[in-house]
Amino acid sequence: MADVVEKERRILVALDEGEESTHALSWCLKNVISENSKDSLVLLYVKPQRVVYPAPDGTGYLFSSDILAAMDKYGTDVADSVIEKAKRMCKDLNDVKVETRVEHGDPRDVICQMEEKLGADALVMGSRGYGPIKRALLGSVSNHCAQNVKCPVLIVKKPKSTSGNN
Amino acid sequence: MADVVEKERRILVALDEGEESTHALSWCLKNVISENSKDSLVLLYVKPQRVVYPAPDGTGYLFSSDILAAMDKYGTDVADSVIEKAKRMCKDLNDVKVETRVEHGDPRDVICQMEEKLGADALVMGSRGYGPIKRALLGSVSNHCAQNVKCPVLIVKKPKSTSGNN
Numbered sequence: 442m443a444d445v446v447e448k449e450r451r452i453l454v455a456l457d458e459g460e461e462s463t464h465a466l467s468w469c470l471k472n473v474i475s476e477n478s479k480d481s482l483v484l485l486y487v488k489p490q491r492v493v494y495p496a497p498d499g500t501g502y503l504f505s506s507d508i509l510a511a512m513d514k515y516g517t518d519v520a521d522s523v524i525e526k527a528k529r530m531c532k533d534l535n536d537v538k539v540e541t542r543v544e545h546g547d548p549r550d551v552i553c554q555m556e557e558k559l560g561a562d563a564l565v566m567g568s569r570g571y572g573p574i575k576r577a578l579l580g581s582v583s584n585h586c587a588q589n590v591k592c593p594v595l596i597v598k599k600p601k602s603t604s605g606n607n
Numbered sequence: 608m609a610d611v612v613e614k615e616r617r618i619l620v621a622l623d624e625g626e627e628s629t630h631a632l633s634w635c636l637k638n639v640i641s642e643n644s645k646d647s648l649v650l651l652y653v654k655p656q657r658v659v660y661p662a663p664d665g666t667g668y669l670f671s672s673d674i675l676a677a678m679d680k681y682g683t684d685v686a687d688s689v690i691e692k693a694k695r696m697c698k699d700l701n702d703v704k705v706e707t708r709v710e711h712g713d714p715r716d717v718i719c720q721m722e723e724k725l726g727a728d729a730l731v732m733g734s735r736g737y738g739p740i741k742r743a744l745l746g747s748v749s750n751h752c753a754q755n756v757k758c759p760v761l762i763v764k765k766p767k768s769t770s771g772n773n
Contacts, residue, residue: 450638468759472616472729473639563638568753584750587734587762593634597759 449479450562455552455586456486456523461567465597466527469565473595474537481538484527485555486520487548549585556590565595615645619727621718621752622652622689627733631763632693635731639761640703647704650693651721652686653714715751722756731761 454469456462466484474480504512520543531539544551556564568583587594620635622628632650640646670678686709697705710717722730734749753760 465759472759581754583753587749587753588747591764593631593638593761593763595759595761596753598757 449481451481451483451559452563452565453483453485453552453556453559453561454527455548455564455566455582456484456527457548457567458519458523459567461597461599462523463526463530463567464599465565465567465595466530468597469595470530470534473563473565474534479536481540482531482534483555483559483561484524484531484539484541485552486523486527486541486543487551488516488520488543488545489548490546548582549589552582552586553589556586556592561590561592563593563595564590565597568596568598615647616728617647617649617725618729618731619649619651619718619722619725619758620693621714621730621732621748622650622693623714623733624685624689625733627763627765628689629692629696629733630765631731631733631761632696634763635761636696636700639729639731640700645702647706648697648700649721649725649727650690650697650705650707651718652689652693652707652709653717654682654686654709654711655714656712714748715755718748718752719755722752722758727756727758729759729761730756731763734762734764 452469452474454466456466474482524541524543528539528541531537542555544555552564552566555561564586566583566586568581583594583596587596618635618640620632622632640648690707690709694705694707697703708721710721718730718732721727730752732749732752734747749760749762753762
């Protein structure tokens with residue numbers, strides 16, 4: 442492909458903890474990125490916002506600061522784990538520059554803002570990003586991004602062999 | 608890319624009359640397909656269903672059979688024109704096998720059925736497929752397909768330079 446595409450492309454890959462996200466990166470590496478190309482790859486993980494639980498009597502919060510700190514620590518560990526796994530998947534790319542970003546907020550907003558900020562040439566993501574209940578309430582992250590970003594969006598599903606249908 | 612991907616990929620490109628659809632094919636050719644690869648490309652155009660207008664007095668149809676035949680002829684001409692333009696865009700692909708298909712029906716259903724029938728490795732399409740009114744009623748074709756097909760879906764927007772925003 443390097444002889445077809447001269448221009449350096451900046452490809453944003455939005456990651457989460459799910460299997461579809463890993464598969465999206467894998468599909469992108471096999472099918473879109475040339476291992477010797479001058480593309481740059483930005484791996485983005487968005488830490489979900491911490492849910493604040495007020496105590497039932499309205500006099501503070503349900504969880505102590507220790508528990509909240511432990512939840513934050515867990516969130517950071519998950520982010521590190523997702524990013525490390527993604528970096529390992531990219532280790533065989535010779536000339537491709539790989540950057541990682543961990544941001545905080547609603548994935549739908551953060552991904553769209555990052556695409557605009559980077560002027561990305563393509564956005565790659567799994568088809569999910571929320572569990573079924575949140576998805577019913579908020580819509581899927583990938584649908585939102587496909588509607589709102591300017592660049593081409595590649596949405597990758599879980600591979601057929603692990604979907605339970607085949 | 609040919610040295611990275613050994614397996615032949617079958618890529619389905621869903622076309623319509625719009626500029627985004629042409630740009631989607633163009634982006635796919637530049638960024639996903641290697642000109643010397645063994646990929647196969649299926650160019651699909653779905654002719655919209657003919658709208659039947661009953662006469663206000665209920666005694667037949669508003670348009671004569673001549674007019675309906677002219678409308679069908681127009682639909683066929685549009686299909687031919689879209690497919691011919693797409694084939695011209697693919698003429699420099701050396702080893703890539705290019706097939707064309709013209710089908711008839713609701714694009715959302717036909718594209719999903721074709722993806723399943725072909726066992727496509729990726730679906731490429733523009734982000735639209737209906738005008739604004741139909742889209743408000745039916746939802747966008749690309750959203751529907753992204754939710755319902757099993758393979759990775761690449762949704763390509765109109766290029767920034769022609770969007771009127773830049």
